[in-house]
Amino acid sequence: xxxxxxxxxxxxxxxxxxxxxxxxxxxxxxxxxxxxxxxxxxxxxxxxxxxxxxxxxxxxxxxxxxxxxxxxxxxxxxxxxxxxxxxxxxxxxxxxxxxxxxxxxxxxxxxxxxxxxxxxxxxxxxxxxxxxxxxxxxxxxxxxxxxxxxxxxxxxxxxxxxxxxxxxxxxxxxxxxxxxxxxxxxxxxxxxxxxxxxxxxxxxxxxxxxxxxxxxxxxxxxxxxxxxxxxxxxxxxxxxxxxxxxxxxxxxxxxx
Numbered sequence: 146x147x148x149x150x151x152x153x154x155x156x157x158x159x160x161x162x163x164x165x166x167x168x169x170x171x172x173x174x175x176x177x178x179x180x181x182x183x184x185x186x187x188x189x190x191x192x193x194x195x196x197x198x199x200x201x202x203x204x205x206x207x208x209x210x211x212x213x214x215x216x217x218x219x220x221x222x223x224x225x226x227x228x229x230x231x232x233x234x235x236x237x238x239x240x241x242x243x244x245x246x247x248x249x250x251x252x253x254x255x256x257x258x259x260x261x262x263x264x265x266x267x268x269x270x271x272x273x274x275x276x277x278x279x280x281x282x283x284x285x286x287x288x289x290x291x292x293x294x295x296x297x298x299x300x301x302x303x304x305x306x307x308x309x310x311x312x313x314x315x316x317x318x319x320x321x322x323x324x325x326x327x328x329x330x331x332x333x334x335x336x337x338x339x340x341x342x343x344x345x346x347x348x349x350x351x352x353x354x355x356x357x358x359x360x361x362x363x364x365x366x367x368x369x370x371x372x373x374x375x376x377x378x379x380x381x382x383x384x385x386x387x388x389x390x391x392x393x394x395x396x397x398x399x400x401x
Contacts, residue, residue, distance in 0.1 A: 160207040160277055164261050166254055167199060168247050169269035170216025170240075179380045184218040186269040187225060188377055191390035194225060195377055198272055200232050202397040206277045208265065209234045212257045214250035216241040248350035255342050266352075268333030274372025274396040275334060284336040287313075289364025291341060291357065294332040296374045301328030303379075305353065307367055315365040318358060329367070332374060372396060 173185030180188050186196035203211065211234055215222050219240045229236030239254035251266065258264055263284065265277065275294050284292035293315070295307050306328035308317040319328075331353070344360055357365060373396045377383040386393065 160281065162210070162261075163208060163263060163265060163281065164210040164212060164258060165203050165208050165265040165267060166212045166214060166251060166258070167196070167267050167269045168214050168250055169196060169222055170214050170219065170244070170250055171270070172217045172244070173270065173378070175379050176377065176383060179383060182218075184221055185377065187218075187221055188383060190377075190386050190393065195272075195386070196222070196226070196269055197232075198393055198397045199267060199269065200226070200229070200234060201394075202272070203265075203267075203277070204232055204234050205398050208277060211236045212239055212254050213237070213269075214239050214241070214254055216244060216250070244349060246349045246355075247352040248345045248356045249348055251337075251352070252342060252345040252347060252350070258339060258342070262339055263336055264339065266335040266337055268376070270378055271333040271374070271376035272393060272397070273332040273334050273370060273374045274399075275332075275370045276399075280334070280368055281336055283366070283368045287364065287366045289314075289366045290338050290344075290360055291363075291365045292336045293365070293367050294334040294370050295329050295367045296332045296370050297327065297329050298374070299327050300325045301330055302326070304328070304330040307331055309367055313366050313368065315357075315361060315367050317361070318353070329369065332370060333376070 169186040176185050187194040213236060215238055223238050226236055237257050241250055241253055245253060273294055280294055302323055302325045303321060305321050306319045307315055310316050345356055375386055377386050
């Protein structure tokens, strides 16, 4: 398969220069019984690694500058994706020498983001169907520090939920309740102003626990999505991703 021929390209000036940071360095403890020697973003879904879905999704909408924040078993990810030319994208690898968490990994990659007033961030173990143009437009209209894509789910038991006001501004976060109730959850896709880097400390830190709650007064907004959403963080959801493989690939490559 030649990925360059398989990925339709949707050109858009708003997206062409924006970099995307993919957080692919986590250990993935819950998935280790299923994939003990494979980093979670390389977990096969069908005949391709899960991370390929995200690369194809970004490339199909014209986003071609990617920074992979690696850590656990980084060498496997670097070998699989290299410099990105196989997918007609430019990939840079930012490798942490010890676990830094989601925020710390972004701070470490700061040197690759110096020319970017805004940048995308994506979790490397979840997929959310969305139009990046719409999210970036929303972000620039609100002029906040952070914009996040969120998804309403029927069972938010294993997620923390996002609390919004009537103007789509995030006013709080609620920890996992463990109860099978509906809620709005963080979809793991964000647009950040570069100024957020000043608010992230050096060293280990979590976006969800250490950064987002402290920055609500700086403007954190949420845009609700309606498309497919799945993460592969548990064996059950990883198994569900296998059954949805065809649909996931279709969602990653929307018609131009």
